[in-house]
Amino acid sequence: MRIGIDIGGTKIVAGIVDNSGKVTARKKIFVGRHKGYPIVRNAIVQLVRDVLSENTMRPGSLEGIGVASAGQIDTEFKKILFSPNLGWHNVPLRDDIEAALKVHAFVDNDVNAATYGEWRFGAARGADNVLGVFIGTGIGGGIIIHGKVYRGSYNAGAEIGHLTLNPFGYPCNCGNTGCFEAYCGGRYIVERVKKHIKNGYRGKLWGLIHGDIAAINAGHVESGAALGDELCETIWTEVLEYLGAGLASMANLLNPEIIVLGGGVVYGTRHLIEDVKPILKKRAMAASLKNTKLVKAKLREDAAIIGAAFVEP
């Protein structure tokens, strides 16, 4: 048995993962950004102890602990060099977990782990070359080549959310303009909608969200577009077109066997994958896309937990 831990922006989930890649138990805690590293680290260690003891297990029975975190991980998989979610810089999470629990541990990037999970146990099983695309608030991705996570020279590759799709396009949180995630990331889509609503736009969208502006998500925009809401149509058409262009770029560059699409925007919409397929097909080189499958992720919220439990850094 192994443990996979997924450190998110608001919650941290630890899962016990068996050798078939199944999460047999999970437990979560909520964290706030205002809590510094030592407090959260201690909470993570306690979370592991708790999920183990609730399942009558001890740390000594574990083969390993893998931690998935957003942000940048060092090349030795010991430190989180930067966590955008928690504001951490250069924290030695691996050594701290190993010291506390006496179990082999490592940290990895969350979307690398999720892509590995989908390759090993999910929607991309058995494929040689895989591209994972996770569209949540932002966009992250992972690349599997010959069954191994491709990390780049300094463990800073696969930043697919920051492919430029328009050098003079929407501003992105990374400081650049026109990034893939500035067009298709959930946070950015919703911000564009909210801006119009705050400026007085109502349309058919207003009924869909029952006036609850804070609750708007990508699913509403897709539904609004289907109902003929003008704003939603404009925004969702743009999202699909840019998503197709981004996927086409990566298909041309990587010629993957499978592209796995996951993340909140994918799970929270109904027709995103089927609607983007013709755009991808129109935009990609025929030879590069000919044998490439576009599929939805299977492991959902467990992908990073399962991937982190098994990925070999």
Next chain:
Amino acid sequence: MRIGIDIGGTKIVAGIVDNSGKVTARKKIFVGRHKGYPIVRNAIVQLVRDVLSENTMRPGSLEGIGVASAGQIDTEFKKILFSPNLGWHNVPLRDDIEAALKVHAFVDNDVNAATYGEWRFGAARGADNVLGVFIGTGIGGGIIIHGKVYRGSYNAGAEIGHLTLNPFGYPCNCGNTGCFEAYCGGRYIVERVKKHIKNGYRGKLWGLIHGDIAAINAGHVESGAALGDELCETIWTEVLEYLGAGLASMANLLNPEIIVLGGGVVYGTRHLIEDVKPILKKRAMAASLKNTKLVKAKLREDAAIIGAAFVEP
């Protein structure tokens, strides 16, 4: 000794390459697109015989023959599935050369071969992960990962000229819009300039080209921009900005140790690499670019010949 053959749009060059990667002799022939495959294939075989006999060598003394061709190569490196330069479809060049010369041969994509050449003997020697970017009439590229050419699942990867840099941008010959090469490929740059000249534009550019519209190349556009020619300034600024954005996209995705820039537009301009560096730096993720070098290709016109002679498919 080996032979590398570079099949271009107008000429075919065969080079004898020694074990240190040096071209010790070369010979070329000119081809026209109107000549079909059998005639050109026979000419290639004769070219090899000629360059060998001129250097008192025989086919039997060769370790192998590598052929570099633009276009798409099959996964067994036997056939050119499609050659945009020569209009060939599905031609068995490898088997034909082997049958005629009784030497082990194979065919590979020309920019994959050139990137391999630069990695093995040129500007990217010793690097683990390399991105080769060749800006000629169009843009082609190659990716080296752990010392091997990354080819994608079906030998149709590294089509970097067809990264989308603007989904609603300039039309590209591939059928898509806004491709990297539609912004930065030599043919496209020159076409944009020519269109304005044909519409009556003169400016300082006119003196630079001595009225010879047919001779315009990217070097003139760079020089014109430096002299303050208005059209050249507009076009060259756009070229540099899109080139920086394209390189930033790939740095974020692949996090390579070295990016090698080659091709006619790079060799035919003076400051392209130093001018694009700050744009790349501004646009790429700091972590992805931190340790990445941007260098000019060293092997020039020999890169594909040398690479094809040595690359292991």
